[in-house]
Amino acid sequence: MLVQVTQGGHLEEGEPLSQQVDHASNTSSAVVPLRGRSVVTLDDIPMTQILDLLDRAAYIDTHRRQVAHTCDGRVLATLFYEPSTRTRLSFETAMLRLGGQVIGFAGAQLASVSKGESISDTLKTVSNYADIVAIRHPKEGAALVASQAATVPVINAGDGGHMHPTQTLTDLATIRARKGRLNHLTIGLCGDLTFGRTVHSLITTLCRLGHVDFVLISPDELRTPEYVLERIRSSADCTYRETGDLNGVIGDLDVLYMTRVQQERFFNEDDYLRLRDTYILNADKLRSARPDMAILHPLPRVNEIAVEVDDDPRAAYFQQVRNGMLVRMALESALLGDELPGYRKQKEVAA
DSSP, rough: OOEEEESOOOESSSSSSSHHHHHHTSSSSSOOOOOOOHHHHHHHHOOOHHHHHHHHHHHHHHHHHHHTTTTTTTTEOOOOOOOOOOHHHHHHHHHHHHTTTEEEEESSGGSSGGGOOHHHHHHHHHHHTTTTEEEEEESSSSSHHHHHHSSSSSEEEEESSSSOOHHHHHHHHHHHHHSSSSSSSEEEEEEESOOOOHHHHHHHHHHHOEEEEEEEEGGGGOOOHHHHHHHHHHHHTEEEEEEEHHHHHGGOOOOEOOOOOEEEGOOOOOHHHHTTTTTOOOOHHHTOOTTTTEEOOOOSSSSOOOOOOOSSSSSSSSHHHHHHHHHHHHHHHHHHHOOOOHHHHHHHHOE
16 A cells, blocks of 8 residues: 655555665664664664563563563553454553553544544653554554654554564564474475565564564565565575475475455455465475474464464464563563563673
8 A cells, every 4th residue: 555644644546665675774873772762664763772672571471570560650552543353452462561551543433533633642642651662553554654753662563565674573482482493494485475564573573583484475466566575685695586386385384474364455345356376385285395493473364374274283373472462561661661570680690
């Protein structure tokens, strides 16, 4: 989707904001601390800090009691302008498990946007109530507008088909847990690669780590956008190939990232109905896969992964759900500047 940010903070059709953010990230400072900043994309966060967030999430998982009061007295606002179950509940549970509280809405019809209020005005208002904001919006660029208007940290919980940074952190945590590394991997991404913001975010971040071979599996109508392909081409040691044949490549993969064909992104229902069942992963297809391949999916699924696959030890998508809560706990506390009790000491001992 193409949007333009107006002076009042409204979004209208115009230039693709995704490419502007890509180029801007190349000039961003790598020394800005996470405390007090917003996360619209992971592009302008140094890789050392991204890896530290993954370490924080792992620490939280084994120190639940110690971190339970990390964010006492804090308030998270979840502003979800489009439907979400897992992402919204994950953000909210993360803050509750850190000792904080949650306010917000789920659905544009429940917000003042239904009365014509701009995103900028909403964020200027909510900044007086909350210490940190998570926003999901169907239009690209909404999270950037929100971060510019707010006086508290804003986390992009997904903006249109553009970026989904916390899902990327979730995916990275899951890949590292399953494979023990984040590079020297062959990663297949299958399904809706045009509108799949989780795919776009993951590819751009993995390119920074390097030594990843991407296998992009989709029908012609849902191919990876050119700006994402250009990101891979600009990486010195990452490669990609495009194919429509999952069966022909599944045996090459260390990781298979399945995606849902998203009905809400289609203007023509006939196109959606024609494409939604293009790829269905089942036990029969998995016979050709490596025994240690990890199967990821951002959820929710429709029928692109058969239920029978859930019992396969390679299925990692419900592990992703758990990791999503943990990385959001890590991110919320880091942006607020609330230190996890004992974490720094453990890092110093490990060093």
